[in-house]
Amino acid sequence: MLADSLSRLLADRCDPALRMKVAYAAPYHSPELWAALVEMGALHALVDEDHGGFGGAGFDIATVFEALGAALCPEPVLPALLAARLLVAAGADAGPLLAGDLRxxxxxxxxxxxxxxxxxxxxxxxxxxxxxxxxxxxxxxxxxxxxxxxxxxxxxxxxxxxxxxxxxxxxxxxxxxxxxxxxxxxxxxxxxxxGAAVQDALDAGALALSAEALGGMETALALTVDYLKQRRQFGRPIGSNQALQHRTVELVTEIAQARSIVILAASRMGTADQSRSVSMCKHLCGRVAQRVAEEAIQMHGGIAMTWEAPVSHYAKRLVMIDAQLGDADHHLHRVMAGLQAV
The missing domain is CATH 2.40.110.10 (Butyryl-CoA Dehydrogenase, subunit A, domain 2)
Structure with missing residues (x-):
């Protein structure tokens, strides 16, 4: 129900034109869309019932951020998640944050x-x-x-x-x-x-970014497949080219692997294996996101480098997600070092 409600809201209020309008200029998001997300309770899904929310589990976080990623939503939900985890851990009142009274x-x-x-x-x-x-x-x-x-x-x-x-x-x-x-x-x-609360917030943020990347990758792939079906060259759709078909199938496979590890990491939030699973997830999703971004641009051709093409904005966001809260190499090193804070 949460996924359906959030997806419908974002489909109505957050098309690619909105991001093109609000990106790169203060306040770097849409206050009207932010108010709508707060009103529907998207932030409450990030906190458990004992602290004023109605979610807070790994799958709640993944559900919210996958929908945000699919819509390329520019709203600052990630900092709200990080802050909520820390406020709850500190025993402070997260109510003003969840209600949108304080950012x-x-x-x-x-x-x-x-x-x-x-x-x-x-x-x-x-x-x-x-x-x-x-x-x-x-x-x-x-x-x-x-x-x-x-x-x-x-x-x-x-x-x-x-x-x-x-x-x-x-x-x-x-x-x-x-x-x-x-x-x-x-x-x-x-x-x-x-220290422990900060690491928990970082784990939740890394899971959120991985789920956002998953939503963004699915949409970028859908845009690419649609383009391959419509773009014609030498009298036929370029999607009939077998090499492009093989490259597309490889992306489908890698995105499916990314979805599987997001599910695994979400299921292990709150367990002793939380940090290890989240770092594995962020590492894999970071690598796959980079590849999807590159392949989507290459298979679109020059049009994918233009501001007007939505796929260009998805590609930039996917590249940025890998860099946030530790890139793929950072999380690989954490796993290799036995999850020490390196």
Whole structure:
């Protein structure tokens, strides 16, 4: 029911023209579509019933984000998911976030990359100093959840956007991110030892991105197959070319493998095998997403490089998904290193 309702809403309100209109220009999404998603309860699906939602399990997350990916939805649902996981873990009230009264963004990583042990933002006497890079959903956020270092531990703090310097910009796919600079910014401590909660949020985010990639890959493949049937050359559809048929079948097979591992990772959320399964999932989906993006562009030809072709926007989003919250190589290394925070 959730998948059907969300898919219908996005089909009515989020066509490729919307992303072309809102991408690359502040606020990097559609406030009207965001309000519609909040009203239908999409954010509530990301949190369990005990904390004000009606979902929160792995399959709830995967269902929401697969629909978002299929529609190429530009809304900042990923930062809402990350923030919700952290607020719930900290015992804080997630109600204002779920109701759309407050927008949160999460400051995780810094300029050196995606390693938690490289975090240098410091907390001293209720004030934070440091810089958070590529903060998803940073433009327009009311509050930031900032991960800082407190000796050997990671702590979680809440900072009002008005107390930080926020430098917004668009990523390569048009989605909004920001640099958040903290100079003795006043902060409220939410968790003194937040390492496990941060890793859980990262796992949920990686699952969400994998499911979003799955939805995007399915649509990119459908666009490509449709183009192969319609585009004619030498008096026949180019889809009659056997080499192109074989390449298309290979994509179908790889996307099916990606769907299987998304299902596996979703089923293992909340278990001891959560992180390992999610990293395996993000690694495989990242590789497949890159291939689908490249093949879709090549089989479309030059038209796929134009702004007007929806497939070009799907390709950019698929490439960006691989880079977010650790790329395929990062997650492969995590699995190989026994899931240490590397």
């Amino acid at each position: 949160y963004a999460v400051g995780l990583f810094e300029m050196d990359g995606t390693a938690l042990d490289e975090i240098e933002t410091t907390a001293d006497g209720g004030r934070l100093t440091g810089r958070k890079s590529v903060v998803y959903g940073g433009p327009g956020a009311d509050r930031f959840l900032i991960v800082a270092r407190d000796g050997a531990r990671l702590s979680l703090h809440e900072v009002a956007a008005s107390d930080a310097q926020v430098l917004p910009y668009a990523m390569i796919d048009g989605g909004g991110a920001a640099e958040v600079i903290l100079d003795a910014a006043p902060a409220r401590l939410l968790m003194a030892d937040a």
